[in-house]
Amino acid sequence: MLNILKKLADQQTLELFELELLLSQELKANNPFNLNQENGLELIQKRCNLFTQVYADLFNLCHKFNLKNRDIFINLLWKLWLPLAIKITEKKAQTERVFIQGILGAQGTGKTTLTSILTLIIKYLGYSCLSISLDDFYKTYSERKELQKIDPRLIYRGAPLTHDLNLALNLFNNLQNRETTEILIPRFDKSAYNGIGERGEFERVNKPDIILFEGWFVGVRNINESLFNNPPDPILIPEDLQFAKDNNQRLLDYLPLWEKLDSLIILEPKDYRFSLQWRKEAEHKMITSGKTGMKDQEIEEFVNYFWRSLHPQLFIKPLINNINLVDLVIEINQNHLPENIYQPKQNHLTKV
Numbered sequence: 001m002l003n004i005l006k007k008l009a010d011q012q013t014l015e016l017f018e019l020e021l022l023l024s025q026e027l028k029a030n031n032p033f034n035l036n037q038e039n040g041l042e043l044i045q046k047r048c049n050l051f052t053q054v055y056a057d058l059f060n061l062c063h064k065f066n067l068k069n070r071d072i073f074i075n076l077l078w079k080l081w082l083p084l085a086i087k088i089t090e091k092k093a094q095t096e097r098v099f100i101q102g103i104l105g106a107q108g109t110g111k112t113t114l115t116s117i118l119t120l121i122i123k124y125l126g127y128s129c130l131s132i133s134l135d136d137f138y139k140t141y142s143e144r145k146e147l148q149k150i151d152p153r154l155i156y157r158g159a160p161l162t163h164d165l166n167l168a169l170n171l172f173n174n175l176q177n178r179e180t181t182e183i184l185i186p187r188f189d190k191s192a193y194n195g196i197g198e199r200g201e202f203e204r205v206n207k208p209d210i211i212l213f214e215g216w217f218v219g220v221r222n223i224n225e226s227l228f229n230n231p232p233d234p235i236l237i238p239e240d241l242q243f244a245k246d247n248n249q250r251l252l253d254y255l256p257l258w259e260k261l262d263s264l265i266i267l268e269p270k271d272y273r274f275s276l277q278w279r280k281e282a283e284h285k286m287i288t289s290g291k292t293g294m295k296d297q298e299i300e301e302f303v304n305y306f307w308r309s310l311h312p313q314l315f316i317k318p319l320i321n322n323i324n325l326v327d328l329v330i331e332i333n334q335n336h337l338p339e340n341i342y343q344p345k346q347n348h349l350t351k352v
Contacts (some may be wrong), residue, residue: 134215
């Protein structure tokens, strides 16, 4: 199949038998993108046309994200990025208002890479697209300093309660107002105050057709407290457990925001502990390049803080199995690359 796709990459026209071979491979893989024997050839041809249109621009974009292996790029483009972008635009076509696609993923799972890739492909499909991060809705520096006086456990930005939910809800309500033509997007400057961060200038943009709303707990719901009876590491002492329970309660305040989502995709590491490894790799790379970075002990405490806050085993696992809240799960391997795709209602994986 890769040889056929390389022909597409070289702008060559495929023969009918090659299209049929691509279709048969998709059907064997039990793909999660609603492709079947009846509509298959038409959808495969549509994907081929889009492949040739976006290939050059997308290949250059992926170089910036250090994805330079051509075979891996071609495979991901065909099996994941193109059909996912098509699926999002097809859903958008069913509504006149802005379509809001949620993307949930821990640090290192590739949220920024995926949103950049999808934004480019979606534009080729004729729709305007804008990426917004949950990080953009952090409370201001002064507000977070006051928050720490109320709850000294909020030593880092990121946990529930550190976001300005009124700001977020006002923005999404404005997006869904049909009379709105322009919107102001908050942008967060993570470098301000020596990395503590501060809300930056608002960005004025034309209202897009599609919003990609990403974040490390976008769409995460509160769970039954009985699940805390046997908490995973590093929730070890009563204070850790109380912090986890308090964050669970604070998630209730986020539900009105999650209700704005039209769809939710989860980027799931095959092992949630990859996040610690990825953070260490990133910090080591910064130090090697001459920048300041955290030591390993600091990294471990930093990552453990967020696991104590909303542990993946407690909060992400139940969500992944919820067919009413999640449309697609993309498993991420140790090398930050998508490896499997599936829908919660399916009992099989599609290999990427």
